[in-house]
Amino acid sequence: MGLFERILAIFKKKDVTVETSRTDASKPTTPGASPTGAMPAERAPVVEGQKSAIPPDEKVPTTAQSDRKEVKPVSDKITAGHVHMSGCTGCEVAIADNYAGLLTLLDKYVDWVYDLTLADVRHIPEMDVALVEGSVCINDHLSVEEIRETREKSKIVVALGACACSGNITRFARGGQQNQPQHESFVAIGDLIDVDVFIPGCAPTPQMIRNVCVAAYLLLKGNDDQKALAGAYLKPLMAVAKCDPAPTGCNHACGCDLIVGVINQGLCMACGACAASCPVRAITMQYGKPNIDRELCIKCGACFNQCPRSWYSFDVTNMYEGIMETIDAAMAP
Numbered sequence: 522m523g524l525f526e527r528i529l530a531i532f533k534k535k536d537v538t539v540e541t542s543r544t545d546a547s548k549p550t551t552p553g554a555s556p557t558g559a560m561p562a563e564r565a566p567v568v569e570g571q572k573s574a575i576p577p578d579e580k581v582p583t584t585a586q587s588d589r590k591e592v593k594p595v596s597d598k599i600t601a602g603h604v605h606m607s608g609c610t611g612c613e614v615a616i617a618d619n620y621a622g623l624l625t626l627l628d629k630y631v632d633w634v635y636d637l638t639l640a641d642v643r644h645i646p647e648m649d650v651a652l653v654e655g656s657v658c659i660n661d662h663l664s665v666e667e668i669r670e671t672r673e674k675s676k677i678v679v680a681l682g683a684c685a686c687s688g689n690i691t692r693f694a695r696g697g698q699q700n701q702p703q704h705e706s707f708v709a710i711g712d713l714i715d716v717d718v719f720i721p722g723c724a725p726t727p728q729m730i731r732n733v734c735v736a737a738y739l740l741l742k743g744n745d746d747q748k749a750l751a752g753a754y755l756k757p758l759m760a761v762a763k764c765d766p767a768p769t770g771c772n773h774a775c776g777c778d779l780i781v782g783v784i785n786q787g788l789c790m791a792c793g794a795c796a797a798s799c800p801v802r803a804i805t806m807q808y809g810k811p812n813i814d815r816e817l818c819i820k821c822g823a824c825f826n827q828c829p830r831s832w833y834s835f836d837v838t839n840m841y842e843g844i845m846e847t848i849d850a851a852m853a854p
Contacts, residue, residue: 599738600648602635603681604671606664607691607707608655611724612682613638616652618727625852626731630738650737651675652720652730656684656691656707665713672714677737680716680762681730683723683821685709690819711762718755719762721826723800723819733758735848747847753837754844761832776804776813778825784810788830795824 603613613636617623627633635642635651651671658664672678683689691707710716720733732754739751776795783789791809803817804824811824825831837844 597742598630598632599650599741600632600634600646601650601652601734601737602633602640602646602648603637604635604645604651604653604667605637606653606655606668606685606710607658608682608684610654612652612654612685612730615682615724615727616730619731621854622727622731622852625854626734630851631734645670645674647674649675649741650677650679650734652679652681653685653710654681656688657710657713659706659708659713668710668713676741677717678710678714679718679720679733679737680710681720682725683721683823686711686719686721687820687822689723689821692820716762718758720758721761721822723821723823731852732848735851736844739847739851750840750844750847753840754848756837757832761826775820775822776811776815776818776824778822778831779811779813779828782825783828783830790830792829794827794829798823798827 603616605613619626633640634646634648645667651674653668653671657668680686684691686709688707688709692709718733720729722729736751736754739747740755743751779789779795789810791806793806793811795811796804796806800821800823801817801819803814803819804811805814806812813824
């Protein structure tokens, strides 16, 4: 017996019934039972002279009452958006990597008003916080106009990732990457506009992006205590955004920054944070000092930003526990 015959034999043994919405008038109905397709007793129309099947003490909700929806209070959110310039979209993936935390942000604190992939908006709107990813091609007139429009329409501009902060691989084309085929120049957004906050990294950690978003909300909408904690958390990130290239050279975002701003200043303590953070292994520790291979360096700035002796303000250290408790409480479901 083949497979088809076996399946057919199984169905023949079963009592298969087919339900239909059509009422067969030829079949007798049991007294008291409603025919197929009839309306339920509580919704059946009442014929003149016939008693209603609904008990008199039972209240039937009207259409207006049944269609009434629960009204939930809308929190006082800030508006934010993601502006994509010349980048690999890895920073936006880092935003999505917050998973449930991202849903909490969008539900409680942030109204996402602009994003090439998540919001159906053609032009850059006015917003409180603009997260800018990627460097700017100065040969592209549209890119230059977009970054300037972002600055005009945003209260806070955040350079998201190494490309926006320093240009990264788009500026230098190093680290084994192919050179740009065209004669185009890519610069960090800070070379064209005023940037308020840096979120360094290639790509930044999802937790840091989440913390900056919550801190921005508390800074704009929180009480005095929350504003003080949020300002303390954002202070180092604001400081590195305003960092003068001399004497530390932190705007160059390469291993030379460690040599000029840390090692030559006698601040290196051989912790190895710079070597551990380098995504292309361009830094090795030799005799307790970092050795930079400039042929591999992609100028992402991760080494300098991870160094505890570079730009970080230790004035915030004593407040860090309170800052993280505030952020964790804000992110509680």
